[in-house]
Amino acid sequence: MTVLFWDIDGTLLTTARAGVFAWDDAVREVTGRDFELAQIRIAGLTDYQIAVKTFESMGIEADEALLHRMVDRYGELLPASLPRRTGRVLPNVREILEHLRDRSDVRSYLLTGNTRAGAQAKLTHYDLLHFFPDGAFAEDAGERSAIAARALELVRRAHADVADDKVFVIGDTPHDIHCANAIGARTIAVATGGYRIDELRAHDPWRVFEELPPPCDFARLVA
């Protein structure tokens, strides 16, 4: 059994940063102050880590409850903010997922710094949700590698025959590469998000591409 763990933003799709509307509105509601997420580099950070940075930049001491309130509100506002920008599914993504859907020896799951609600909103908007039976999501401000560990637990529970050398993380940032390393997975890094190919290569992924290869080439790579 081959398992593919997919990052969302910059890997499966780009929302063209439409999420910032929901984020800025959620910050305004939760703190009563104006805020612009555009000031912070967020590629590869989990939603909770972005919340920590947001409050830090505003000089607000945030406890766990405030972080959850902020991220939950963002998730509620996100579906309405996604249509405000024209994003897209990234090259070859839909074709690869369709090509692999009928393979009984390959399974795709989400491994993302989005919350479950945020991931659902984005994948529903871009009609990709049906490709993924489940996944591991951000649940607190902890490390992304903890999400990867939960993802691995999930697939080991679901499938008894996951081969150690057949677990792949597909992602667009050094954070994805590090979290893949943390669970002994191979990273397929793709420069369709916030990082260039040479920046990704410096973190020593298993493979790195400008964009994901066509379905047949991708399938040969992983299965």
Ligand SMILES: [Mg+2]
């Ligand atoms: Mg990403």
